Amino acid sequence: xxxxxxxxxxxxxxxxxxxxxxxxxxxxxxxxxxxxxxxxxxxxxxxxxxxxxxxxxxxxxxxxxxxxxxxxxxxxxxxxxxxxxxxxxxxxxxxxxxxxxxxxxxxxxxxxxxxxxxxxxxxxxxxxxxxxxxxxxxxxxxxxxxxxxxxxxxxxxxxxxxxxxxxxxxxxxxxxxxxxxxxxxxxxxxxxxxxxxxxxxxxxxxxxxxxxxxxxxxxxxxxxxxxxxxxxxxxxxxxxxxxxxxxxxxxxxxxxxxxxxxxxxxxxxxxxxxxxxxxxxxxxxxxxxxxxxxxxxxxxxxxxxxxxxxxxxxxxxxxx
Amino acid sequence: xxxxxxxxxxxxxxxxxxxxxxxxxxxxxxxxxxxxxxxxxxxxxxxxxxxxxxxxxxxxxxxxxxxxxxxxxxxxxxxxxxxxxxxxxxxxxxxxxxxxxxxxxxxxxxxxxxxxxxxxxxxxxxxxxxxxxxxxxxxxxxxxxxxxxxxxxxxxxxxxxxxxxxxxxxxxxxxxxxxxxxxxxxxxxxxxxxxxxxxxxxxxxxxxxxxxxxxxxxxxxxxxxxxxxxxxxxxxxxxxxxxxxxxxxxxxxxxxxxxxxxxxxxxxxxxxxxxxxxxxxxxxxxxxxxxxxxxxxxxxxxxxxxxxxxxxxxxxxxxxxxxxxxxxxxxxxxxxxxxxxxxxxxxxxxxxx
Numbered sequence: 063x064x065x066x067x068x069x070x071x072x073x074x075x076x077x078x079x080x081x082x083x084x085x086x087x088x089x090x091x092x093x094x095x096x097x098x099x100x101x102x103x104x105x106x107x108x109x110x111x112x113x114x115x116x117x118x119x120x121x122x123x124x125x126x127x128x129x130x131x132x133x134x135x136x137x138x139x140x141x142x143x144x145x146x147x148x149x150x151x152x153x154x155x156x157x158x159x160x161x162x163x164x165x166x167x168x169x170x171x172x173x174x175x176x177x178x179x180x181x182x183x184x185x186x187x188x189x190x191x192x193x194x195x196x197x198x199x200x201x202x203x204x205x206x207x208x209x210x211x212x213x214x215x216x217x218x219x220x221x222x223x224x225x226x227x228x229x230x231x232x233x234x235x236x237x238x239x240x241x242x243x244x245x246x247x248x249x250x251x252x253x254x255x256x257x258x259x260x261x262x263x264x265x266x267x268x269x270x271x272x273x274x275x276x277x278x279x280x281x282x283x284x285x286x287x288x289x290x291x292x293x294x295x296x297x298x299x300x301x302x303x304x305x306x307x308x309x310x311x312x313x314x315x316x317x318x319x320x321x322x323x324x325x326x327x328x329x330x331x332x333x334x335x336x337x338x339x340x341x342x343x344x345x346x347x348x349x350x351x352x353x354x355x356x357x358x359x360x361x362x363x364x365x366x367x368x369x370x371x372x373x374x375x376x377x378x379x380x381x382x
Numbered sequence: 383x384x385x386x387x388x389x390x391x392x393x394x395x396x397x398x399x400x401x402x403x404x405x406x407x408x409x410x411x412x413x414x415x416x417x418x419x420x421x422x423x424x425x426x427x428x429x430x431x432x433x434x435x436x437x438x439x440x441x442x443x444x445x446x447x448x449x450x451x452x453x454x455x456x457x458x459x460x461x462x463x464x465x466x467x468x469x470x471x472x473x474x475x476x477x478x479x480x481x482x483x484x485x486x487x488x489x490x491x492x493x494x495x496x497x498x499x500x501x502x503x504x505x506x507x508x509x510x511x512x513x514x515x516x517x518x519x520x521x522x523x524x525x526x527x528x529x530x531x532x533x534x535x536x537x538x539x540x541x542x543x544x545x546x547x548x549x550x551x552x553x554x555x556x557x558x559x560x561x562x563x564x565x566x567x568x569x570x571x572x573x574x575x576x577x578x579x580x581x582x583x584x585x586x587x588x589x590x591x592x593x594x595x596x597x598x599x600x601x602x603x604x605x606x607x608x609x610x611x612x613x614x615x616x617x618x619x620x621x622x623x624x625x626x627x628x629x630x631x632x633x634x635x636x637x638x639x640x641x642x643x644x645x646x647x648x649x650x651x652x653x654x655x656x657x658x659x660x661x662x663x664x665x666x667x668x669x670x671x672x673x674x675x676x677x678x679x680x681x682x683x684x685x686x687x688x689x690x691x692x693x694x695x696x697x698x699x700x701x702x703x704x705x706x707x708x709x710x711x712x713x714x715x716x717x718x719x720x721x722x723x724x725x726x727x728x729x730x731x732x733x734x735x
Contacts, residue, residue, distance in 0.1 A: 109521065153712075157719040162461055162521060163666065164715055170659055171708035177654065178701035182414045295653065300525055307522045347537035354526040358512075361523065366516040 078216070080331050086220055087289065088327035090115070092227040093281035095305035095312075095319055096234055097274040102309060103238065104270045105250035107375035109165025110150045112302025113172030114143035114275055115282030120176040122283030123293040124183065126195045135287055136280055143279015144272065146172060151271040155264050158377040169302075177295045192292045199223075199288040221288050223280070235316040246270065250371035253378045263378060278302070300354070307357045310365045322360075329356045391724050392669065395717045399667075400681075403709035410705065411698055421696045428691025429684030436569040440642060442683030443575045444469065444634040444651070446676060448661030450586045451630030453670045457590060458623035459603045460513065464506060464524030465631040466658025467531030470650060471505045472498035472632025473639045474535045477646035478543060480556040480639075491562055495636045502632015503625045505531060510624035514617040520624075528658065536648055545645070552647040562641035574637035579676060582630070587672040599623055631658065654700045655686050655707075663711045682707065 094111055101108055118139035126135035146168055153164045184193055199221050208218040237243045245266060248256040253263045285301075286293045308326060312318035333349035340346070408418035429438055448465045455462040476498035483490055509523035539551040548554075562572045590596035602609040602616050609616050634657070639646050651657040664682055668674035682703075689703035 149712075153715055157716065159715050159719060166461070166463060166521070166662060167666070167708065167711035167715060170663065171705075171712055173659075174701060174704035174708040178410070178699050178705050179414075181699035181701055300529060303522050303525050306519075307526075310519070345537045345541060347533040347540075351530045351533045354529045358508075358523050358526050361518045362512060362516065365518055 076335070078212070080328070080335055082216055083334070084324060084328040084331035085216065086224065087331055088323050089221065089224045089227050090281040090284045091301055091305050091308065091327065092231070092319065092323045093223065094278050094302065095308050095323060096227070096231050096316060097277040098305055099309050099312070099314060099316060099319065100234055100237070100246065101270045101274050102374055103243075103250045103314060103371055104246045104267055105253060105371055105373040105376065105378070106154065106267055106271065107161050107165070107306075108147070108150060108271065108274065109162060109303070109306065110146060110168035110172075111274065111278045111305065112298055112300065113165075113169040114146045114278035115285070115298045115302050116169075116172045116176055116296065117146055118143040118279030118282030119286040119297050120180065120293055121279075123195065123286040124179075126197075126287050127193060130196060132197060132199055132287060136283055139279040139283030140276040141279070143277075143282060144275035147271050147275025147278065151268050154377065155267050155271075158379045160377065161375045173296055176293075180293060180295070192294070194291045195287065196291075198291050199284070221284070223284060223288070231316050231319055238316065247371070250373055253373055257380065264380065304353070304357055307361055307365070310368055310370070311360055313368050314370055326353065326356065326360075329353050387728055388725055391721060391728075395721055396667070396714075399710055399713040399717050402713055403706050406709050407702060407706045411702070416698050417696065421692050421698045421702075424692040424695040425685070425688035425702075427688070427695075429688030434687065436566065436571040438680060438684040438687050439575050439579075440570055440572070440683075441687050442679040443578045444638050444657045445660055445664055445683055446578050446679035447582060447630045447634035447637070448657055449664035449668070449675050449679060450582060450672055451627035452661050452665035453668065453672055453675055454586065454590065454599065454630075455623050455627035456665055457603045457670050458599045458620050459606075460510065460620050460624045460627070461521045462506065462509075462524050462624055462627050463521050463662065464509060464527050464531075464658070465627070465661050466651065466656055467524070467528035468502040468505045468628045468631035469635040469638075469658050470531050470535045472502040472635030473650045474538055474543075474553075474635075474646050475501040475632070476636035476639045477553045477556065478538070480560045481543065481554055484554075484557050484560065487559060490560060491640060494560065494640060495633055498636025498639075499629040499633040502635065503629040505632070506624045506628025507621075510621045513624075514620050532648075535646070539646060539648060543646075550647070553645050555645045556640060560640065561644055562637065570642070572641040574641045578637070583672060583676045590672055595619075631661075652686075655703055660686075660707060663707050667710055667714050 094115060098108060098111055121142040122135035122139035125138040126132055129135070150164060150168055153159045153168075154161045201219055202222045202225075204218040204225070208214045210218070238247065245256065245261050248259070249261060249263045249266055257263050282298060285297050290297075304326065308319065308322045311322040330353045333352040336344060336349040337346045404422065408422065411418040411421050428434060448469060452462060452465060476494045479490075479494045479497045483494075505527060506524070509518075509520045509527060512518040512523055513520040536551065539553065543553050545552055545554045562574045564570060564572050565576055590599065598609070598614045598619050601612060602614060602619050606616060609619075635650065638650060643650065660682060664675060664678050668678050685703045685706060689698075689700050692698050692702065693700045
């Protein structure tokens with residue numbers, strides 16, 4: 063009887079850990095997907111968030127490694143993410159180039175620059191034990207709320223970014239209902255008409271991408287300075303693209319991002335757990351595949367014929 | 383006259399683009415405390431010394447095949463980012479084919495390569511159907527499939543098809559009679575190089591520029607609405623262009639396995655310069671022109687080999703090739719814009735006369 067109770071306790075711990083880690087791992091994707099959602103509402107499809115995240119992860123790691131100051135690291139991440147995003151904005155807004163092609167190229171640029179600079183700083187023959195930073199971003203217990211028995215430990219004991227992301231989703235949901243939100247939706251649906259009604263399309267789009275660059279950089283920095291304490295080549299491994307897929311699944315509705323993002327991360331946490339348990343009949347490569355398979359499958363089931371903003375990813379040339 | 387002028391500006395633009403990418407690369411090297419001139423001397427030495435040209439061509443072959451396929455897909459505006467996965471799937475299926483039929487003493491290479499190509503095409507089938515039938519963005523699905531492909535290959539190499547003798551996760555070596563033979567003795571230059579440059583390039587050129595079907599692809603890419611009016615089955619054309627692209631990427635993997643590596647390994651495409659993604663750069667840099675693609679593949683192939691020499695002789699990280707490539711891509715995008723402006727100006731001047 064006692065052993066049965068123990069097994070039950072273990073099971074509970076397992077489920078608790080699973081839910082806790084899916085909430086905690088979701089933060090970068092939640093941050094970046096809410097920012098990208100607003101940008102897409104404004105008619106820009108920014109694939110280069112993947113690159114912004116990667117550069118953010120790299121620069122925050124480097125700064126944290128040399129200064130051991132996580133605040134500087136976050137600032138560096140924000141600035142470098144912003145830099146790439148502004149380059150994207152220049153190419154797609156000012157020069158009105160194809161957004162998808164530009165996004166892909168900038169991602170390759172980010173991949174090249176980070177892997178080059180990583181080796182330039184630590185040498186080509188990266189030792190089997192990669193360089194690590196000493197401190198990572200600590201979790202922050204919200205004083206009273208975290209005392210609530212199970213829920214408190216689950217929800218109110220995370221890194222600060224998790225709470226910010228949570229609040230931001232609601233904030234952006236409200237933002238879309240304001241005057242500014244209306245303008246954003248207008249430039250995403252029909253920039254020509256918005257322009258004739260007196261909205262400065264390009265300036266507003268620059269503003270949106272400015273915000274997104276900072277958020278994407280910081281969300282990337284979480285990978286190298288909060289969850290891990292090191293940098294790996296192509297560390298983001300498609301998370302930016304996943305975020306874009308999740309936005310389609312959420313049908314461009316900020317509040318629907320919660321179920322999609324958390325369900326995706328539940329799958330991700332589950333596969334990590336499966337790997338850790340080491341099931342003999344289930345090769346670890348298959349569990350690594352799960353999140354990607356899930357994304358495709360979810361797009362197939364729920365992403366059909368979903369209508370996004372009408373002018374999404376269409377280059378807009380201002381009439382003169 | 384007008385066409386010549388446009389070609390000239392395009393040519394000059396490509397030179398400017400490559401030049402400026404190198405200048406920025408030099409700045410980065412200098413900032414990291416290296417000697418840029420010395421580095422680039424070794425880069426070009428390693429790439430284009432007569433003795434090393436066969437190696438450059440060998441390196442260029444998978445790039446060429448992948449980017450020729452991408453030229454077809456991109457012409458139909460199917461943004462296939464999944465060449466990396468298709469390349470791996472092609473490579474592993476060629477290797478598995480050879481391991482299964484290793485005791486059949488027949489020259490089965492063509493069938494192995496066909497098998498590799500078909501499995502690459504199969505890997506590209508799902509995203510293209512999802513795109514055409516359900517309107518699901520192919521960039522996301524093909525990219526997801528890259529990760530899935532590489533994990534799948536990793537499973538095959540560590541599980542059922544692992545060489546029991548080897549220390550590394552790789553398949554058995556392919557027996558000599560199933561390898562692609564070397565053409566010029568004393569080098570590693572193999573028949574696959576000759577085949578790719580002298581057969582595949584003309585075929586793709588003829589296909590895209592001289593056939594009805596190629597015209598359909600181009601109309602579809604330039605203006606989907608016009609394609610609809612001219613009764614082109616756009617869905618079918620899009621799927622087929624993606625399948626061609628997947629086929630060529632798979633073929634590239636097969637040739638790489640049968641002729642160069644002689645086994646399937648996880649590092650089939652080097653981590654500092656993944657062929658599938660490099661192919662995207664080449665296809666875009668060539669303005670989707672199949673002939674230009676051949677030259678640019680050789681150039682980039684040289685860049686990759688040269689950056690190894692540069693690494694050995696001037697200790698600059700190999701990733702420099704990657705940086706220069708991606709800079710080239712960004713500049714080529716700006717080049718599209720400049721060219722657009724320039725050609726308008728030329729047209730207006732001609733009208734004025």
